[in-house]
Amino acid sequence: MRIDVGSRAGSYAVQIAPGESRRLHQLLSALAPGARVVVVSNGLVWRLLGDRLAQLTSEEPILLPDGERFKNLLTVGKVYEGLIRARADRGTVVVAVGGGVLGDTAGFAAATFLRGLPLVQVPTTLLAQVDSSIGGKVGVNHSAGKNLIGAFYPPRAVVIDPETLSTLPRREFRAGLYEVIKYGVIASRSLFERVSTNLSQLFARDTEALSPAIAESCEIKARIVEGDELESGARRTLNFGHTVGHALEAATKYRRFRHGEAVAYGMLAAAAIGARRGTIPGPDREALATLIRTMGPLPAVTDLPASQLLEAIGRDKKIVNGRLHFVLPGPIGSTQIVDDVTPEEIAHALAAIGIPNP
Ligand SMILES: NC(=O)c1ccc[n+]([C@@H]2O[C@H](COP(=O)([O-])OP(=O)(O)OC[C@H]3O[C@@H](n4cnc5c(N)ncnc54)[C@H](O)[C@@H]3O)[C@@H](O)[C@H]2O)c1
Ligand SMILES: [Zn+2]
Numbered sequence: 445m446r447i448d449v450g451s452r453a454g455s456y457a458v459q460i461a462p463g464e465s466r467r468l469h470q471l472l473s474a475l476a477p478g479a480r481v482v483v484v485s486n487g488l489v490w491r492l493l494g495d496r497l498a499q500l501t502s503e504e505p506i507l508l509p510d511g512e513r514f515k516n517l518l519t520v521g522k523v524y525e526g527l528i529r530a531r532a533d534r535g536t537v538v539v540a541v542g543g544g545v546l547g548d549t550a551g552f553a554a555a556t557f558l559r560g561l562p563l564v565q566v567p568t569t570l571l572a573q574v575d576s577s578i579g580g581k582v583g584v585n586h587s588a589g590k591n592l593i594g595a596f597y598p599p600r601a602v603v604i605d606p607e608t609l610s611t612l613p614r615r616e617f618r619a620g621l622y623e624v625i626k627y628g629v630i631a632s633r634s635l636f637e638r639v640s641t642n643l644s645q646l647f648a649r650d651t652e653a654l655s656p657a658i659a660e661s662c663e664i665k666a667r668i669v670e671g672d673e674l675e676s677g678a679r680r681t682l683n684f685g686h687t688v689g690h691a692l693e694a695a696t697k698y699r700r701f702r703h704g705e706a707v708a709y710g711m712l713a714a715a716a717i718g719a720r721r722g723t724i725p726g727p728d729r730e731a732l733a734t735l736i737r738t739m740g741p742l743p744a745v746t747d748l749p750a751s752q753l754l755e756a757i758g759r760d761k762k763i764v765n766g767r768l769h770f771v772l773p774g775p776i777g778s779t780q781i782v783d784d785v786t787p788e789e790i791a792h793a794l795a796a797i798g799i800p801n802p
Contacts (some may be wrong), residue, residue, distance in 0.1 A: 445659045449666040451580055451598040458578060458602040458666065460659045462651040465566060465605035468539070469499040475601055476537050476562060482530050484523055484550035485541040486510040489568055492611045493541065497566075500539065503530055508549060512698065515545045515584050517593065523553035527561075537562045537600070543569035543616075544576035548594075551582030555597035563599040568608045570620025571704060574627070574661035577602045579669040590698070604662070606654040614647070618739055619704030621646065622685075624657055625735060626711060627664045630684050633777035635660045640735050681779045684771040685710035688793065691756035692745065700743050708736050709745060709797050711773075716796035717789050718772040718780075728776045750794050751802040754787055 447458040459471065472481060483490075483497060483505040490505055506526030508519050530536070538561050540550035547565050554563040567577035583594020609617065621639070628636030638657060639646065645653035671678050689710030693701055701709075715732055718724040736742075757768070767783040774780050791801050 445655065447659065447662050447666050449578060449598070450670045452596075453580075453598045456599055456601055458604065458662050460573075460604040460606070460655060460662065462607045462655060463605060464603050465493065465496045465608055468497060468564075468566065468603055471601065471603065472500065472537060472539075472564065475564075476535070479562070480530070480532065480536045481539055482506060482527060482532060482536055483539045483541055484508065484526070484546065484553070486546055489542045489546065493568060493608055496605075496608075497539075497541065505541075506530075506550075508546065510545075512545055512585070515549050516586070517584055519549050520553045520556075520584055523550055524557055527553070527557050532557065532561065534558050534561065537564060539564045539566060541566040541568060542572070543567070544572040547572055547577050548582050548591075549584055551597060551599070552584055552594060555582050555595045560597065563597065565599045565602045567602065567604060569612055570609055570617050570658075571623055572620075573604045573606070573609070573658050574620060575623050575665065577604070578662055578665050604658060606649075606651045606658055609654065610649045612649075615702060617647065617649070619702035621739065622704035622708040622711070622736070624661050625732075626682075626684055626707060627661045629711065629732060629773050629776055630681050630771070630779045631664045631668075631777060632660060633775075635664075636731075636735075636776050640731070643735075643738060680769055680781055681771055683769075684773065684779055685714055687757055687768070687770055688713040688753070688790075688797075691753045692748070694756045695748055695752050705742050708739075708742055712736060712797050713790075713793035714771060715773050716793040717770070717785060718774075720789065720792065721772065723780050724773040725775055728773070731776065732773070746798050746800070748799055749802070750791060750799050753794060753799065754790060754802075757790060758787075 445460045448455050481501040538554040540547045554561045565577040567573045580596045580598035582597050583591050586592040642653045685707040689706040692706040715729045719729045770785040772780045
């Protein structure tokens with residue numbers, strides 16, 4: 445399956461198929477014949493998946509430390525050093541193999557080294573396969589905030605091999621699956637229903653269930669970012685569940701939740717507001733809550749101070765001209781963006797997910 449994504453810098457293909465990572469060398473020789481290839485990965489991912497990419501290059505991979513706390517400029521510096529050691533030139537292709545942290549970091553290094561090296565993303569977590577590898581956002585964190593430093597830098601290609609997810613820890617997998625559910629809620633009732641009925645096959649990493657779910661998610665993200673590459677309008681619908689989700693992550697210093705888990709709570713909170721306003725039908729809200737509950741436990745939230753969360757939401761970067769844009773669910777498969785959600789409504793939504801009012 446192939447999805448083409450248009451961008452200002454030209455369009456790129458997202459290739460999705462079981463075993464696709466083993467064919468990467470063929471794809472690269474078509475895309476950039478004769479080009480040098482430098483792989484950037486981390487030790488864990490390279491140990492698990494390196495043999496699949498053995499034909500790609502004889503150069504040593506640049507291996508970065510693993511973890512969100514290493515998604516910073518110091519690590520970007522390590523990539524630059526590796527590229528200098530490899531005598532990379534303008535034509536050298538950077539192949540980023542790993543989760544979202546690796547793709548964002550290596551992607552930012554590729555975007556800036558020699559003012560930009562061709563970049564190929566090989567995402568290996570579900571979150572990276574359905575979200576971070578598509579859309580061209582790359583970047584790193586600063587101690588003053590997450591993703592503060594970055595660029596829009598579309599890759600030349602994205603190669604998604606659902607087989608690589610077989611080694612992903614269940615919690616990581618589930619965290620990515622909440623984003624798939626997000627795509628269903630905002631844009632596709634059939635995707636939502638397919639995930640609901642295929643949960644056990646998905647968790648078993650059955651590629652026959654995974655491939656179409658990943659492909660449809662990529663398709664949805666691709667169509668949305670294409671229409672709004674620089675995030676001024678439609679791309680905001682992708683933030684469904686993220687207003688409260690980001691506040692939960694920030695309030696717990698990014699330590700308690702996997703991003704998708706916080707988004708799961710955020711979707712439930714947005715659905716509570718939507719239900720009260722009548723944007724989402726009762727049975728649809730119930731279906732969302734049931735699906736999220738069936739997927740497994742989420743970290744506790746009952747101890748979190750509502751006042752602190754309200755404050756964090758007030759600081760949300762999606763505020764434009766002093767107004768907080770909030771994505772509410774419509775009937776599953778649709779959204780409404782509003783800018784008049786009151787603190788009282790947010791407090792009610794927090795209560796609905798188990799966080800008592802101040
Ligand atoms: N650029 C974007 O548009 C965008 C969008 C969403 C999220 N992000 C970023 O993505 C990051 C989160 O990415 P993530 O959820 O993939 O986390 P991650 O990159 O930290 O990966 C999670 C863990 O899984 C490991 N792993 C990766 N592939 C594996 C595999 N196949 N088998 C076993 N283990 C594997 C990783 O090494 C890591 O330890 C955040 O930094 C977030 O800001 C970026
Ligand atoms: Zn997200």
